Amino acid sequence: MTKPDKPVPVLTIDGPSGSGKGTISRAVADALGWHLLDSGAIYRAVGYAAGMAGIDLSDAQAVTRCAETTKIVFRDPRDGGETRVIVNGHDATDELRTETCGAAASAIAAIPAVRAALFDKQRSFRKAPGLVADGRDMGTVVFADAEHKIFLTASAEERARRRYKQLKEKGLTVTLSSLLREIEARDERDATRKVAPLKPAAGAVVIDSTAIPIDQVIARVLAVVRPG
Ligand SMILES: Nc1ncnc2c1ncn2[C@@H]1O[C@H](COP(=O)(O)OP(=O)(O)O)[C@@H](O)[C@H]1O
Numbered sequence: 724m725t726k727p728d729k730p731v732p733v734l735t736i737d738g739p740s741g742s743g744k745g746t747i748s749r750a751v752a753d754a755l756g757w758h759l760l761d762s763g764a765i766y767r768a769v770g771y772a773a774g775m776a777g778i779d780l781s782d783a784q785a786v787t788r789c790a791e792t793t794k795i796v797f798r799d800p801r802d803g804g805e806t807r808v809i810v811n812g813h814d815a816t817d818e819l820r821t822e823t824c825g826a827a828a829s830a831i832a833a834i835p836a837v838r839a840a841l842f843d844k845q846r847s848f849r850k851a852p853g854l855v856a857d858g859r860d861m862g863t864v865v866f867a868d869a870e871h872k873i874f875l876t877a878s879a880e881e882r883a884r885r886r887y888k889q890l891k892e893k894g895l896t897v898t899l900s901s902l903l904r905e906i907e908a909r910d911e912r913d914a915t916r917k918v919a920p921l922k923p924a925a926g927a928v929v930i931d932s933t934a935i936p937i938d939q940v941i942a943r944v945l946a947v948v949r950p951g
């Protein structure tokens with residue numbers, strides 16, 4: 724009798740805005756040679772497409788239809804630069820990174836039918852040799868059977884400082900105080916919604932990176948996947 728195939732390994736990295744999920748996930752995926760799922764970019768793409776179509780984000784039916792029909796393509800440039808996100812044929816990468824888009828994503832992400840409509844697309848990223856999945860419910864819902872789970876967090880003030888620096892470097896006009904308010908509002912909505920609330924998955928390794936530099940966070944996460 725042939726042995727059943729081992730499931731494709733998955734490392735989930737969930738956490739609130741600005742905790743470092745995207746940065747750490749990309750670095751760990753590169754180090755392991757695994758695929759990467761930026762699930763937030765999918766929710767942002769739907770929020771963006773709904774906005775472009777003039778859809779009221781509180782209209783659950785219309786937003787769900789948008790989630791079902793929006794074409795989202797991730798394109799890794801040959802020069803190893805930032806992954807481009809093509810939404811309905813338009814490179815929306817820069818628009819998606821704004822806090823406005825983050826807030827729209829957070830709003831539509833609270834609609835159960837939107838999450839259901841995006842479930843299979845997220846699951847389809849699970850391909851050999853492995854997947855690093857970044858988001859809010861990767862370890863609790865989408866890849867609940869994942870072998871390795873991390874919950875990455877940091878203080879709201881530190882996350883606002885990080886986001887402020889990140890967006891300023893992109894040439895965006897932002898204020899630290901408004902970013903802190905937006906981050907706290909998004910934390911509240913993501914953690915208190917009824918469907919797939921943001922919380923550490925059972926058994927997840929919780930890393931508070933408030934005072935830990937990026938390279939040490941990467942090392943800690945890699946040690947979870949490749950101990951010893
Ligand atoms: N441990 C850390 N210490 C300092 N800055 C960090 C740390 N982790 C991430 N950053 C920086 O914080 C910003 C936000 O990180 P990002 O990966 O976009 O967070 P998230 O995906 O959780 O929103 C980026 O500019 C990133 O380089």
Ligand SMILES: Nc1ccn([C@H]2C[C@H](O)[C@@H](COP(=O)(O)OP(=O)(O)O)O2)c(=O)n1
Nearest residue numbers: 739740741762763766828829832858859860
């Ligand atoms: N798996 C996910 C990923 C994102 N979301 C929602 C909630 C988040 O506030 C928004 C944006 O997520 P994203 O990870 O891109 O945001 P940050 O980079 O953490 O600021 O989308 C979600 O509900 N579930």
